[in-house]
Amino acid sequence: MIRMKNVVKNYSKGVKALRGINLTIEDGEFVYLVGASGSGKSTLAKLLYREEKATKGQIEVCGHLISKMKERDIPKLRRQIGIVFQDFKLLMDRTVYENIAYALEVIGTEPEEIEPLVMQALRYVELESKANDKPTDLSGGEQQRVSIARAIVNSPKLIIADEPTGNLDPQTALEIMRLFYRINQKGTTILMVTHNRGIVDKIRNRVVEIEQGKVVWDENKDENVIQYDVSLGEYVAV
Template identity: 70%
Template sequence: MIKMENVGKTYPKGVKALRDMSVSIEDGEFVYVIGASGSGKSTFAKLLIREEKMTKGKMTVCGYDLAKIKNKDIPKLRRQIGVVFQDYRLLESRTVFENIAYALEVIGTNPEDIKPRVMEALIQVELEDKADHKPTELSGGEQQRVGIARAIVNNPKVLIADEPTGNLDPKTALDIMRLFYRINLTGTTIIMVTHNRSIVTKVHNRVIEIKNGTLVGDKCKDNGSLEYDYSSGDYILI
């Protein structure tokens, strides 16, 4: 699915964001990418969708060689990858339904297919009763669910979540995490970029750690699930 071999990324003025990164991620994995601010984890995610171009190395994502990919093929690559953002990035002037439908419209989906696919995505994130609402009428957790629905409406092979719980309270964050686990169970590969160690240290999923642009940890664990313990105010593994 995803393979990086000695990948490096150097920004203008010599800033090295990634150094000789070698990682393989298989179909259906749930992987956390952790690191402090400025460690290179966001660059890692941007390389996957070809928002940034690597400076050196080899990289394959969803069958595309990103060292040789043509500009006309980049949209085809991105159709196989959904992205969820920390700040939701919803269009406030459009309804929930229209925000999700837009992701299908821009890739030329048959108009007759749009409504059933949007409603299917809304059912998956448990917001089918909010289709006609505007984003400003929703809670933060609900807005993030809309963002997730928009990311999965095209049935991507890979879902990248960049700090998806960063703006949410612990209980709402837990609900969002449960949703990601359910999506992963359908076979979607999930790569979650986060600095929330209170979650990561308690889960059994694979954790890739980046420090100063260098891979410093890659621990594979068995899948687990999370629960929120109100007495301790923290996440526990169940």
């Protein structure tokens, strides 16, 4: 599903966001990507859907070698990825239905297929009755459910969620996490960028920690833990 090999990302003025990332995520996994602010986790996520381009290294996502992908081929990649943001990124002048339908329109879905797909996604997130409401009429939790419906409407292989509970109260955040869990149980791979340790501890999944642009901790489902030892300059089992 995701393969990153020796990935480096440098910005202008000498900022080194990622310093040789090696990471593999298999089909159907649910992985938390954690780290302090500025550690590089959001940059890593953006590389996966080609919002940013790696400086060096190889990245493969959903069978696409995106480190060498041409700009015209990026839409093909994004048809297989659903993206959920902390700030929802909804179109406030459009209805809930129109927000989700737009995600299908931009990838060229046939018009007659759009309505059943949108309503199916809304039923899944339990917002069918809100189809004609504007986002401004909804609570924060409901707005995030709309953004999740938009992300899953095309049945993507992978969902990348960047701090999806960051603006939500603890109870609403837990409800959103349960929704992601249900989506993952149906076979969708999920990579979730988060700083919410309470959620990570409550709903256990593989945890990958980024520090200063490097993977320093990788705890997989089988509780095998690999940690980066700075003194040795290599990964060791702990």
